Amino acid sequence: MEGNLEEAVGIINELIERIENAHLNIALTGESGSGKSSFINAFLGIGHEDGDAASTRVMETTTSISSYEHPKFPNVTFWDLPDIGTPNFQPKSYLKQVNFSDYDFFFIFSSARFRENDAKLAQEIRQMGKKFYFVRTKVDSDLDNERKAKPKSFNRENVLQQIRKNCSQHLQKVGIEEPQVFLISNFELASFDFPKLLDILGEELPEHKRHVFLLSLPNISEAIINQKKATLQEKIWLKDLTSVLQPFSSLMGMSREDNIAQLQKHLNDYQRAFGVDDASLLKISQESNRSIEELKTFIKSPHLLTIKEDESLSERYAEIFCSLNGGLLATGPYYRKSYKMQLYFLETVADDAKTLLREIWESSV
Template structure:
């Protein structure tokens, strides 16, 4: 490990955040405050409303973005006719505070647009996704206006793009140009919405069968940029691990939080296991490492789901995981043994020396600073390894897919 890697592992902005955490208290108080904030972020609710006409693919979208198939347990009911008669919440399998709400179809005889908003309790949602599988109609525009009048954000999703491209491929056999066709579809959607009075509409082209293609990453970045910071974090962790940009976003989001978990775990530290003596401190690290496995889809349940999604053998996916620790069950005893490793202690001292240059109070707490550095390097190394392995697993899952 050299100074370049240290600067990457613990960049200046994180050191500055750490320094601010110490401004209103000593080491123990700062660690306790950080621990409370970590617990709190896992409880932050994110409610995303998904609406559209019957058959537009909203239920399938809700399943896919939660990493589920239409037939998996807990999936939203799908069908060619309207299957949703009340606003129905579907929680993320690993992040129960993230809910996608399948709203009743608009434009049907049962639900008139002018009564729709009262029915679904508009104000409870953070933002809306309005999904259409063809052109956007008057009912979409009326709903968008009402959402806008209440100060809520909304985005338009043009779904089933794969089916559109397939049709164009048959129609334009000699001059098929996918990029041009996508541009035509997008411009047509924007014009229709603009003609209906929606200025500067946000339109994303998606296929639930090929979520890694088209505008899903653009949509993700838009939400990421426009959500408040605390909700941005839980949104990123809930993303499906079926495209590489999601893995990168998760890695960066989790890396920015490592110092908080390391500091919180070191708050009651004393010397014996490089600074660790209380079970609660070890348990915090255990839970954080388990969270990493789930976030990157390398726990057993998520691997099975990925294998099913891409019709792969789970043993084949598991075979490309290079780091043995990623395959192991994360337990209290395992983490204790990792913390005792001599090479980890050596790396921890380099981390603490580096951090103490910006955060002087950290360097004044001998036991705490060793515990902090040890926890930091353990989490940093594990996150780095698991992100790399998640990329390998996804590459293998995508092999020979069209």
């Protein structure tokens, strides 16, 4: 507005840097066997038998702090904290012992009723200005048990309402006013309250941390895929805006080959973020009993860079540019071409993720 382009570019670049360097530290606490480890594995897309999986042994009690980095986004870390109330971790000293200030927010887990120590911990967290969320796990098992015990009178919604009511009442008795409890199943993340929990987290996180949080989410619904796509579109737009404000300096020293290599990197990054890269496809292949070749018949992004024997990669990109813009001469400066190409790559990869969700996971239900 003031015509100070240099300052404007500096502000935008600072915002982009904050987004790209943001770290998210998520703490999980709760009694042994409450499903913390299963939640971590499900969120990170790690099988329980994988070497880097969080331990899910029923009788194991967490006596030290364990960290689990996201396999694709190492700046997102889950911290499995010791159970509060054990001899070595009493409520009054717990937050100091577990390095409270290191975490962005807390999940407090239970597979039954929340305990008095859970409520005390929540109150301490609130007093120190951090967010916490009560997570009641294993509701799929509760529903199954209730269905078997009362096959004639079983009502799914009534059972869920009763579980939520019991948890809330117990927390209210120990001093938590209007507690919000999220019912989840670690084996059915797309069901129950998990999507609602993600929405609330997305709203309450700072903008730069919201970006990395959304990218780290598992592809369990088209809504999540759309959220990932929107946050990446915003980042593409911010970077394009800096090119618009300084079109000459941003292109100095960049050869055509450098530009193509940069576009290839963008495509590869999008494929990793949406789980349609080669490593992700291999994992999907193993879990769905479908070959990688079959999976690639459903999607388009692996073929975007495919070139013919008599064609160069540069010519392949020129062909895509023309198909998007009606000819290279109509596209304007390179940064406009790059912007449109990135959006095209992003749209294609996001559509691929939705296709795999429908063809592989939803068809197996």
